Amino acid sequence: MMRCVNNPLVTAKDVKSSRPDFRVEGIFNCGVCRYQDEILLVCRVSESAGFTDQKVNIPVMVPDGDRMTMDVIEVVKKEHPEWNFSDSRSITKETPSGRKIVYLTSFSHLRLARSKDGIRFTVDDAPMIPPAMKEESWGMEDPRVVKIEDTYYINYTAVSPLGPATALLSTKDFQQFKRHGIIFTPENKDVVIFPKKIGGSYYALNRPVSQEFGSPEMWISESPDLIHWGNHRHFCGVSGKSWENGRIGGGAVPFLTEKGWIEFYHAADSDNRYCIGAMLLDARHPEKILARTEKPVLQPETDYETSGFFGNAVFTCGCCQNGDTIMLYYGAADDKICRADITLEEIFHALNI
Amino acid sequence: MMRCVNNPLVTAKDVKSSRPDFRVEGIFNCGVCRYQDEILLVCRVSESAGFTDQKVNIPVMVPDGDRMTMDVIEVVKKEHPEWNFSDSRSITKETPSGRKIVYLTSFSHLRLARSKDGIRFTVDDAPMIPPAMKEESWGMEDPRVVKIEDTYYINYTAVSPLGPATALLSTKDFQQFKRHGIIFTPENKDVVIFPKKIGGSYYALNRPVSQEFGSPEMWISESPDLIHWGNHRHFCGVSGKSWENGRIGGGAVPFLTEKGWIEFYHAADSDNRYCIGAMLLDARHPEKILARTEKPVLQPETDYETSGFFGNAVFTCGCCQNGDTIMLYYGAADDKICRADITLEEIFHALNI
Numbered sequence: 024m025m026r027c028v029n030n031p032l033v034t035a036k037d038v039k040s041s042r043p044d045f046r047v048e049g050i051f052n053c054g055v056c057r058y059q060d061e062i063l064l065v066c067r068v069s070e071s072a073g074f075t076d077q078k079v080n081i082p083v084m085v086p087d088g089d090r091m092t093m094d095v096i097e098v099v100k101k102e103h104p105e106w107n108f109s110d111s112r113s114i115t116k117e118t119p120s121g122r123k124i125v126y127l128t129s130f131s132h133l134r135l136a137r138s139k140d141g142i143r144f145t146v147d148d149a150p151m152i153p154p155a156m157k158e159e160s161w162g163m164e165d166p167r168v169v170k171i172e173d174t175y176y177i178n179y180t181a182v183s184p185l186g187p188a189t190a191l192l193s194t195k196d197f198q199q200f201k202r203h204g205i206i207f208t209p210e211n212k213d214v215v216i217f218p219k220k221i222g223g224s225y226y227a228l229n230r231p232v233s234q235e236f237g238s239p240e241m242w243i244s245e246s247p248d249l250i251h252w253g254n255h256r257h258f259c260g261v262s263g264k265s266w267e268n269g270r271i272g273g274g275a276v277p278f279l280t281e282k283g284w285i286e287f288y289h290a291a292d293s294d295n296r297y298c299i300g301a302m303l304l305d306a307r308h309p310e311k312i313l314a315r316t317e318k319p320v321l322q323p324e325t326d327y328e329t330s331g332f333f334g335n336a337v338f339t340c341g342c343c344q345n346g347d348t349i350m351l352y353y354g355a356a357d358d359k360i361c362r363a364d365i366t367l368e369e370i371f372h373a374l375n376i
Numbered sequence: 377m378m379r380c381v382n383n384p385l386v387t388a389k390d391v392k393s394s395r396p397d398f399r400v401e402g403i404f405n406c407g408v409c410r411y412q413d414e415i416l417l418v419c420r421v422s423e424s425a426g427f428t429d430q431k432v433n434i435p436v437m438v439p440d441g442d443r444m445t446m447d448v449i450e451v452v453k454k455e456h457p458e459w460n461f462s463d464s465r466s467i468t469k470e471t472p473s474g475r476k477i478v479y480l481t482s483f484s485h486l487r488l489a490r491s492k493d494g495i496r497f498t499v500d501d502a503p504m505i506p507p508a509m510k511e512e513s514w515g516m517e518d519p520r521v522v523k524i525e526d527t528y529y530i531n532y533t534a535v536s537p538l539g540p541a542t543a544l545l546s547t548k549d550f551q552q553f554k555r556h557g558i559i560f561t562p563e564n565k566d567v568v569i570f571p572k573k574i575g576g577s578y579y580a581l582n583r584p585v586s587q588e589f590g591s592p593e594m595w596i597s598e599s600p601d602l603i604h605w606g607n608h609r610h611f612c613g614v615s616g617k618s619w620e621n622g623r624i625g626g627g628a629v630p631f632l633t634e635k636g637w638i639e640f641y642h643a644a645d646s647d648n649r650y651c652i653g654a655m656l657l658d659a660r661h662p663e664k665i666l667a668r669t670e671k672p673v674l675q676p677e678t679d680y681e682t683s684g685f686f687g688n689a690v691f692t693c694g695c696c697q698n699g700d701t702i703m704l705y706y707g708a709a710d711d712k713i714c715r716a717d718i719t720l721e722e723i724f725h726a727l728n729i
Binding site: 115119120121122123124156157158183184185186187188203204205206207208209210211229231232233234235236237240242244245246247248250251252253254255256257293 | 468472473474475476477509510511536537538539540541556557558559560561562563564582584585586587588589590593595597598599600601603604605606607608609610646
């Protein structure tokens, strides 16, 4: 794996805020595709509404008749001594059923970035599409893009006080979008959809979480139409390895090679250090894992990966094939977009196949 | 609401254990349907594998080649000082992400009970169908039965260390069953499927749970084929009322009246006292709630409801219409099956319509 010397490729300072009173905290975790003669990134942009040592302004969408509009809630810390403000990402409180999120500190939306060379990107001035459902009233996160025939499908985490769910959009031109609603109920995110039907069904990896049971792990599901999903099966669990003993979930959209499907997935340890691993899945039976990397193919090592909005995190939502080389785009420390390249030969070697 | 004077109608002593070394702890939460000239209950039967003050035997299914077979794990309490044995239903431990279930103390399977008069039931000697998937290796719970055309669909909670999910079976004769796998990923249970297509789609209420967000609440989803589900939307939340401020979820399979769909749902307060409420949904747009009862239509009051395996619980999975009267079957204290009757007029009155 070779990190791009231009890393980080895109950072918060390259992004215009969506409102004058908002501050862009990061641009990271992006879906990737080729569109016309460009590489398009569908990025997660997170914005805060301002905070001091004494208070935090919380951006949320609220119902306004049939529509949703952005509102800002002011939280004065000393008025909530029972709330925990130590995590940069959320305010939490302890309840009889465990630690619960009261608010997220930032609001994420989806934004396009475009490049001819895959290195120098221009970020659009405005969000790609606004939040529209109450199920995404706390934001739209971690998009993945998969091209199926002539349509680009974009699935993303729809976040709200109801929990993180997964929603689906589609577009042919990145101008007009069709909304397909929630495709996986909370708590389920890190969904990656395979780019074609396999044996008559579409397939997706997903990552349900159970409140009282087990660890967050990967499942595989089938669909006739990409909108309705069933035949859900447990697919892959956390391993005993120290880098992936906490949680595991989908990363990049899988791509087919002569040896089978390659999936770059994310894994975190109990300290929430996020790495990227790879697995090989059977071409015709993607529920069969043929190989899995012993070690991460990428782990937080550079300054831009270890330090940021949420440090010690590398997290991919997509990659792009260029001959025998895979260009893996990834979020670093939850605030920047980076790229690392790996050849198919290297991937197969890491998988010991 | 009139409680049947013969309550409880079915108790553990009416049930033959599935193995000589197992003890039937309860028969409760049953799906209900008419089949030929009988009322059939698809019951949840829970069995323990024996326990003393010092140890608990835990029944679980384990993989055995391509099949699953029952095994018993002996847990010696003093060897696990960090585990909590105080809940009759499960052994838990505290983790950084809250209280997690280590084991369930009993294993539930599905069992048929048959009656000509709806009061005197005979329980089959053997389980209706054995657990078969690793996703149900800790049991099959809380079945609902819905008849659609000439087929009976039975959805139930598939429990495993992976979390509670919802699975689907179908049958035409209660002898041959077809398995349709998991239809809702963990954590999602209390699924009730509407008995016919509405505007071209099948509908189901379901109850996803998010680890770090909000309360367990009801969602509504659509399907073209009962197997693949999508267009998931939040449907109904907990209210400020004291009897339903903890959690809320589907109960009986909805039935259509002249005023719309009636759904008997369950609600619990923060002390886990389970009541039954009712709501009226629009006939053509079941996502629209037209009315909801201010007070429970049934709450734990009698000895057989307040005392048992898990006391202070009434919980319905199904009802049966008999002219203008609804025969509501319900689990009492997680170990007995009871019945209470209510007329449509009473329901409408309770709904203030």
